[in-house]
Amino acid sequence: MSDEHDGPELPMERGALSAGVIAHLRGTGALPDPGDAQDADPYGDDLQLALYVCYELHYRGFAGVRPELEWDPPLLAVRAALEQRFLEALRRDAAPAGPLDDVLAELQVEPVHGSGVSWFLQERGELRHLRAYAVQRSLYHLKEADPHAWVLPRLSGRAKAGMAAIEYDEFGAGRADRVHARLFADLMSDLGLDTAYGRYLDEGCAAMLALVNLMSLFGLHRRLRGALVGHFAAVEITSSPASRRLARAMQRAGAGPAAEFFYTEHVEADAVHEQVVRREVVGGLLEQEPEMAADIAFGVTATAFVEERLGECLLADWQG
Numbered sequence: 517m518s519d520e521h522d523g524p525e526l527p528m529e530r531g532a533l534s535a536g537v538i539a540h541l542r543g544t545g546a547l548p549d550p551g552d553a554q555d556a557d558p559y560g561d562d563l564q565l566a567l568y569v570c571y572e573l574h575y576r577g578f579a580g581v582r583p584e585l586e587w588d589p590p591l592l593a594v595r596a597a598l599e600q601r602f603l604e605a606l607r608r609d610a611a612p613a614g615p616l617d618d619v620l621a622e623l624q625v626e627p628v629h630g631s632g633v634s635w636f637l638q639e640r641g642e643l644r645h646l647r648a649y650a651v652q653r654s655l656y657h658l659k660e661a662d663p664h665a666w667v668l669p670r671l672s673g674r675a676k677a678g679m680a681a682i683e684y685d686e687f688g689a690g691r692a693d694r695v696h697a698r699l700f701a702d703l704m705s706d707l708g709l710d711t712a713y714g715r716y717l718d719e720g721c722a723a724m725l726a727l728v729n730l731m732s733l734f735g736l737h738r739r740l741r742g743a744l745v746g747h748f749a750a751v752e753i754t755s756s757p758a759s760r761r762l763a764r765a766m767q768r769a770g771a772g773p774a775a776e777f778f779y780t781e782h783v784e785a786d787a788v789h790e791q792v793v794r795r796e797v798v799g800g801l802l803e804q805e806p807e808m809a810a811d812i813a814f815g816v817t818a819t820a821f822v823e824e825r826l827g828e829c830l831l832a833d834w835q836g
């Protein structure tokens with residue numbers, strides 16, 4: 517068994533790529549050939565899990581895995597090949613249809629009656645749905661805002677100050693009991709779930725892994741800082757209305773006060789974050805580096821693309 521200090525257990529493999537990466541970390545087998553990534557489904561379980569495991573070494577690592585492997589050159593070569601396959605697919609499948617202003621404006625169009633996951637949960641969510649949703653989201657929310665922190669040294673001026681102001685809130689504004697990752701753990705407790713970091717990695721569907729990988733990919737590469745900012749803007753702009761629906765869902769199902777609070781807190785906070793991210797982070801970055809506009813737009817559309825896949829997979833389970 518692992519304690520928090522050791523990090524979570526390594527997950528079960530989901531194919532040759534993830535099997536090779538996991539075996540390498542355990543010291544029991546060989547890494548895959550980086551060239552093998554080219555034949556893999558870029559959004560599939562195997563590639564996404566292999567990439568997720570590589571990235572996790574930059575967060576908390578895994579029980580029994582030497583911390584030095586975070587910077588292991590052969591592993592980094594495999595990671596680079598997985599990233600390239602994923603990024604090329606996103607550039608192809610989630611290319612922005614128009615300029616940044618149009619892409620951002622589209623995010624704000626809230627349907628009178630939508631059909632996404634938060635709508636389903638608001639109207640028909642039972643505790644089992646809310647649990648299944650929290651299990652998936654725990655892959656991100658138990659490290660909420662961590663992937664976005666990578667971008668701070670890559671920004672300056674207004675973009676940096678705005679980003680840091682939002683991150684300060686995400687990290688609890690000086691209070692450990694208000695760190696958003698902690699608030700999510702409290703939500704999980706209300707739902708009767710295990711709050712241990714990484715506990716539900718084996719349950720994570722490929723689209724959820726892809727969503728977290730997208731953040732890590734954009735955060736860890738300075739050249740993709742525009743895409744990270746676009747991703748972050750998409751999250752903050754769409755969060756407030758979705759959080760309102762999810763708060764209602766938690767309330768309706770009687771999930772508990774902490775479960776409700778996680779989302780009511782985000783209704784308030786993200787309405788403010790939306791303004792800061794638009795004006796200071798996106799506005800500040802564009803003022804300094806106007807050529808970033810296309811990548812900011814790509815960060816928005818790539819996020820929407822992966823979120824949509826996640827929604828489809830959850831709803832297929834619940835409605836099928």
Ligand SMILES: [Fe+2]
Pocket residue numbers: 660686696782
């Ligand atoms: Fe948050």
Ligand SMILES: [Fe+2]
Pocket residue numbers: 682686752755785786789
């Ligand atoms: Fe936020």
